[in-house]
Amino acid sequence: MDSASFFAASRVIIVAGKGGVGKSTMSAALARAAAKAGLSTLLVRLTAGGAFGTLFGQPAPGTAETTLHAGGGPSGDADVRTCLITPNEALDDYLKDHGLGRITRRLTSTGTIEVVTAAAPGIRDLLVLGRVKALESSRAADLIVVDAPAAGHAVPFLQSPTGLRDAVGNGPIATQATGVLEMLADPARCRVLLVTLAEETPVNEVIETAFAIEDEIGVRLAPTIVNGLITQPSAFPADHAAAEFDISPELLSELRAANAFRSAWANSQHEQLNRLIQQLPLALIGVPQLPTTDLGPQELELLAQAITDGITELPDDTP
Amino acid sequence: MTPIVSATELIEKRSVIVCVGAGGVGKTTTAAALALEAAQRGRRAIVVTIDPARRLSDALGLEGDSAVSDEPRRIAVDAPGEMWAAMLDASKTFDALIRTYARSEEQATNILTNRFYQNITHSMGGAHEYMAMEKLYELHNDDRFDLVIVDTPPTTNAVEFLEAPDRITTFFDHRLYKILVTPTGGLARAVNFAAQGVVRTVSKIVGASVVDDVIEFFASFDGMEDGFRARAVAVRELLTAEDTAFALVTVPRRDTLDGAIDFVDHLAEANIAIDLLVVNRVHPRFTQRPPDVLHQELGRLAATAFEGAATALSESVAIADAQHHDLASLTGSLGQTAVVTVPYFDTDVHDLAGLRRITAWLGDSAGDH
Numbered sequence: 295m296d297s298a299s300f301f302a303a304s305r306v307i308i309v310a311g312k313g314g315v316g317k318s319t320m321s322a323a324l325a326r327a328a329a330k331a332g333l334s335t336l337l338v339r340l341t342a343g344g345a346f347g348t349l350f351g352q353p354a355p356g357t358a359e360t361t362l363h364a365g366g367g368p369s370g371d372a373d374v375r376t377c378l379i380t381p382n383e384a385l386d387d388y389l390k391d392h393g394l395g396r397i398t399r400r401l402t403s404t405g406t407i408e409v410v411t412a413a414a415p416g417i418r419d420l421l422v423l424g425r426v427k428a429l430e431s432s433r434a435a436d437l438i439v440v441d442a443p444a445a446g447h448a449v450p451f452l453q454s455p456t457g458l459r460d461a462v463g464n465g466p467i468a469t470q471a472t473g474v475l476e477m478l479a480d481p482a483r484c485r486v487l488l489v490t491l492a493e494e495t496p497v498n499e500v501i502e503t504a505f506a507i508e509d510e511i512g513v514r515l516a517p518t519i520v521n522g523l524i525t526q527p528s529a530f531p532a533d534h535a536a537a538e539f540d541i542s543p544e545l546l547s548e549l550r551a552a553n554a555f556r557s558a559w560a561n562s563q564h565e566q567l568n569r570l571i572q573q574l575p576l577a578l579i580g581v582p583q584l585p586t587t588d589l590g591p592q593e594l595e596l597l598a599q600a601i602t603d604g605i606t607e608l609p610d611d612t613p
Numbered sequence: 614m615t616p617i618v619s620a621t622e623l624i625e626k627r628s629v630i631v632c633v634g635a636g637g638v639g640k641t642t643t644a645a646a647l648a649l650e651a652a653q654r655g656r657r658a659i660v661v662t663i664d665p666a667r668r669l670s671d672a673l674g675l676e677g678d679s680a681v682s683d684e685p686r687r688i689a690v691d692a693p694g695e696m697w698a699a700m701l702d703a704s705k706t707f708d709a710l711i712r713t714y715a716r717s718e719e720q721a722t723n724i725l726t727n728r729f730y731q732n733i734t735h736s737m738g739g740a741h742e743y744m745a746m747e748k749l750y751e752l753h754n755d756d757r758f759d760l761v762i763v764d765t766p767p768t769t770n771a772v773e774f775l776e777a778p779d780r781i782t783t784f785f786d787h788r789l790y791k792i793l794v795t796p797t798g799g800l801a802r803a804v805n806f807a808a809q810g811v812v813r814t815v816s817k818i819v820g821a822s823v824v825d826d827v828i829e830f831f832a833s834f835d836g837m838e839d840g841f842r843a844r845a846v847a848v849r850e851l852l853t854a855e856d857t858a859f860a861l862v863t864v865p866r867r868d869t870l871d872g873a874i875d876f877v878d879h880l881a882e883a884n885i886a887i888d889l890l891v892v893n894r895v896h897p898r899f900t901q902r903p904p905d906v907l908h909q910e911l912g913r914l915a916a917t918a919f920e921g922a923a924t925a926l927s928e929s930v931a932i933a934d935a936q937h938h939d940l941a942s943l944t945g946s947l948g949q950t951a952v953v954t955v956p957y958f959d960t961d962v963h964d965l966a967g968l969r970r971i972t973a974w975l976g977d978s979a980g981d982h
Contacts, residue, residue: 313767314637314869345868394814406815408784413827414819415732462820494961496637527921535918545910548900549919552926555897559957585928587867587935 295608297601298331301437304485305430306477307516308440310448310507311489312499316521319589320489320581321441322349322362323597324519325374327605328437329365330598334372336435337362338379340422340443346376351591357383375435379425381418385411388421392466414462416454419443423455423474430483442486449503452478452486452511481514481613488518490570492563497570504574517577517612519601520567524583526560527553577612579604620889620951620975624651627858629753629761629851630889633880634862635872636767639893639955642962643862644764645673645698646971651760652696653972658760659685659697661748663741673698683748685757690965697758703744707734710747714840723833729826741766743777743848750848775852775883778845785838853885860889863943865896865936870943877946887950892940894957898933899926 301307309324311317325337339346339355347354350362355376363374385407389398401407411417429438443451455478459471477483486507490500504515530553536546570578581600584593623630624647632644641662651658662670673688683702690696708725715721724730734740742765749763816824851857859880863873877887900907907930911923944952955974962968 312637313635314864314866318868343871345871389818392817394818397814401814409827410815410819412733412784413729413815413823415735417819462823465817465820467819494963527925528918530922531918539914539917539919541914541919545900548902549922549926551897552899552929553922555899555929556925585931587865587932587939589867 295605295610295612296331297327297605298333300605300608300612301328301331301333304482304514304516305433305436306426306438306440306484308426308442308452308484308486308513309489310442310452310486310503312496315489315491315496317489318344318346318441319349319594319597320519320521320601321439322346323581323594323601324487325437325439326350326363326594326598327601328439329363329372329374330369330602332370332372333436334365335374335437335439336429337374337376338426338429338438338440339376340379340381340441342378342380344441345589349589349591349594350374372436377429379422381422384421384425385418388424388470414458414467416450416457417467419451419454420458420467420471420474423451423478424470427474427477430477448486449506449510452507452513456511478511478513485514485516487516488576489521490518491522492520492566492570494566497566501570501573504576514613515576517579517604517608518570518574519579519581519604520570521581522583523563523567523580524556524560526564527556530554577608579608618888618951620891620953621650621654623858623860623889623951624760624975625654625656627856627888628759629749629763629854629857630860631749631763631765631852631857632860632862633765633876634767635869638862638864638869639962640767640862641764642968642971643860643891643893643955644762646962646968646975647860648696648698648760648762649690649692649965649968650972650975651762652690652692652694655692655694656760657695657697657758658762659699659752659758660762660764661699661701661745661752662764663701663745663766670700685752685755688965699748699752701741701745701748701764703741704731704734706744706748706751707740710841710844711837714837714844716836720833720837724830727826727830727833729823729830740777740781743781743845746778746848746852747844750844750851753851775880775885778848782838782842782845785834785841853883858888859885860891861887862891862893864894865892865940867939870939873943874946877943887947890944890947890950890952892952892954895954896929896932896936897956899929902930904930904934 307324309317309321311320321337325335328335337346342357343354346362352360352362355362355378357378359375359377361373361375363371365372365374386398389395389401394401401410426438426440429435442448455471455474459468459475462468462471488500488504490496500518504518507513508515530550533546541549567578579601581597581604584596586593618626630644630647632640632647634640644660644662648658648660660673662673673686683699683705685697685699688696688698711724711730712721715724745763745765749761752758752761812824812828815827861873861876863869880887902910907927911927914920914923944950953975955971958967958970962971
């Protein structure tokens with residue numbers, strides 16, 4: 295499948311995954327891959343901080359919308375921009391938009407906001423999704439990539455509109471919830487992309503999350519990214535080969551240990567990948583483990599290219 | 614400054630160890646390994662876990678069925694001490710707290726069946742964190758155990774669990790609540806009139822039935838806030854007690870380490886120091902050779918049968934050195950803390966034998982990193 299059609303299949307991609315699987319890095323790589331395919335991309339962050347600045351070789355982005363990668367030129371790249379939507383700001387904006395801006399401070403200082411958000415759980419999540427929907431409706435970019443909340447929060451985050459629509463009856467929140475649900479239910483508008491690692495617990499969790507998202511939320515799942523894959527090293531040469539290349543016994547044992555470690559690791563990844571393939575009826579995109587912890591623009595290009603390659607290998611009818 | 618102590622010394626001497634850190638770093642497994650090591654050193658240790666991976670919970674005798682799992686279970690270990698485990702059920706812990714402070718059975722029932730209350734216990738920010746601390750307090754006062762090791766929920770806000778007791782207390786104590794439950798009449802009527810404006814506003818946002826639940830909840834809760842406040846103070850004191858140790862669990866990934874540094878800073882503001890740093894999933898280096906020497910040695914192996922192994926070795930060194938470098942920024946901000954590094958295992962830990970692989974590294978902690 296060609297990557298431009300892949301990225302153009304929906305206007306929003308929500309990237310979800312447990313902590314430590316590289317979700318934010320993959321969000322950035324997806325945004326970059328989409329821009330390389332010619333789609334202007336808006337990377338939506340839901341928490342302040344993060345390494346997006348470093349990844350794109352730019353200063354750390356703040357609250358205002360900024361450009362992470364300027365497109366144009368002979369390559370035909372489009373822009374990658376980023377903006378921050380925080381739950382508290384989304385709530386403030388919502389109150390302002392509904393003529394309650396005047397008393398927002400009072401609501402906050404009396405603790406009313408806290409009561410409201412406890413009374414209607416998920417209201418902040420819903421309002422964040424509402425902001426994403428507004429960006430989508432206004433065609434803020436060809437593609438909006440949302441770096442979703444980490445940990446176990448992806449499912450409650452996406453469930454917030456259903457829960458609230460049922461809880462609050464009529465009113466502006468219910469309207470907002472209905473609007474967001476329409477977006478989530480339409481695969482031409484929104485897909486969720488899960489990121490995982492080829493390890494036991496992440497594989498279990500991604501399977502559970504995928505079924506929860508399909509069954510309980512009804513949003514289309516894009517292919518799953520399996521991050522951090524290592525290649526299986528070739529079989530270690532027989533001892534007599536070491537003499538041929540004049541390898542000292544110490545170096546030989548170090549080489550053997552590193553090779554064995556790699557091999558065991560790759561085998562274990564292979565086993566987990568197979569389990570994932572058997573239990574999760576979704577296409578997979580493999581992304582390699584880079585031999586560094588220092589991820590900058592160069593590494594981002596490698597990761598974006600790996601995603602593009604992975605997409606190219608997918609059959610044309612991949613959802 | 615507190616003197617440097619090793620991991621094993623903490624395990625032998627402290628009565629509470631709070632494991633903190635981001636999600637996905639092996640916090641639950643580390644907490645269980647600390648409890649196992651404590652049992653091996655003759656202590657009666659209990660680990661309170663939160664949402665453990667299934668196979669680990671099976672190994673610990675904790676079934677997924679929350680109806681029974683929050684009760685401490687003794688785990689059969691071949692050790693001079695005892696190892697116990699319990700799983701945190703935040704809703705049940707919260708319910709128990711309500712029953713403790715309710716003045717009557719009726720008051721407790723009114724609260725427990727209130728929809729707003731159920732929302733709070735399931736989803737209010739800080740509720741899980743507070744309940745983890747509450748459980749810790751309860752078990753600390755249980756004579757069966759002399760060491761409580763508590764896993765904390767994976768929070769985005771690092772110090773949520775520390776602030777949670779205050780936050781919950783403030784929540785039950787805030788002005789809206791006072792306004793809502795003040796009997797009408799005289800001056801109170803005027804105050805109530807102002808409250809009506811707030812109520813109308815809130816109704817507009819979330820709907821009237823939600824507001825009814827809230828009002829009913831606060832009315833039912835009346836009179837319990839003093840008990841709650843006293844308990845929160847006691848929990849807070851336990852967290853800052855001399856006898857309580859904090860173990861920060863992390864992995865050598867740059868973003869996780871950055872989060873860990875924020876964590877350390879926030880805890881420092883609350884006058885809490887990290888006593889133990891556990892770094893999981895550290896990539897082995899396999900060689901003492903410096904990178905440039907190694908590069909020369911391996912260069913001549915290109916396009917030979919050893920090329921794959923040479924790549925495996927040079928990449929291992931690159932990753933291990935990068936991790937070591939990234940880790941230095943965290944240990945630099947820690948002061949005097951015992952540091953334990955646990956190498957990457959190619960299989961997950963899901964039984965006691967797996968936990969023993971980790972405990973084997975605890976003795977290696979160096980105070981003088």
